[in-house]
Amino acid sequence: MAERITGYTQLIGLLGTPIAHSLSPTMHNEAFAKLGLDYAYMAFGVGNEQLPDVIKGFRALGLRGFNVTMPNKSLVLDYLDKLSPAAELAGSVNTVVNEDGVLTGHITDGTGYMRALKEEGINVIGEKMTIAGGGGAATAICIQAALDGVKEISIFNKKDKFYPRAEATVEKIRSKTDCKVQLFDVDDQEALRREIADSVIFTNATGVGMKPLEDQCLISDPSMLRPDLVVSDVVYIPKKTKLLEMAEARGCRTINGLGMMLWQGARAFEIWTGKEMPVGYIKELLF
Structure with missing residues (x-):
């Protein structure tokens, strides 16, 4: 990881609590490394009370995007600019992408x-x-x-x-x-x-x-x-x-839930990077 981080590295986060158990950082960072993409993924322990300030900070810092998990998937809608049709129908978001300051929520679960x-x-x-x-x-x-x-x-x-x-x-x-x-x-x-x-x-x-x-x-x-x-x-x-x-x-x-975690993550990966996650490699690594 130390060899991959540069001044150009784009950060992607994961917001939820409890969060230390999550395999998402391993999954996404290994996929970024495999494809040679200059991104890094980190988990942040964030609950409902901290969510507004954290998203404001992420917006200010220009993060490429972030995942949202329990207990924030519904509350996060209040702080986004746009929703995908599926997220609007579900009233829930687990993936957010930042496009020139516009935060769009998606649901890939x-x-x-x-x-x-x-x-x-x-x-x-x-x-x-x-x-x-x-x-x-x-x-x-x-x-x-x-x-x-x-x-x-x-x-x-x-x-x-x-x-x-x-x-x-x-x-x-x-x-x-x-x-x-x-x-x-x-x-x-x-x-x-x-x-x-x-x-x-x-x-x-x-x-x-x-x-x-x-x-x-x-x-x-x-x-x-x-x-x-x-x-x-x-x-x-x-x-x-x-x-x-x-x-x-x-x-x-x-x-x-490993399969669901893998495939929802693969879709989020594609939303952020425009690339397909190397699912076979990640599946072999994690499973």
């Missing part, structure tokens, strides 16, 4: 998730999926899945600050796509059992399973998971969450 499934040979088009979560990642996944042709989505979320957002997501999907979508309280475990029963995939798109919630799981009864069900988790550290351990014990096929 949904495309990353769908590409990860495709790469694993899992077909959800025309099928039903059940997903837990109402935050930025969950919203992006649901909207992209609906746009891509998933037939039915059952969304489960706690009745917390994200529940109204999940309700808004349902209305957007109903008005913009042909996908059938319903919203439930995740504490209604019988409803969760019923909806999983005829789904091809169950996805955890919450932070449950990630530190400091690594000993928790949204599924209360392992019998909800049948052997022919695919169980996925957006969490990738730990690589095997309590949910995925439970699913493996039931004979389910499991997928952690």
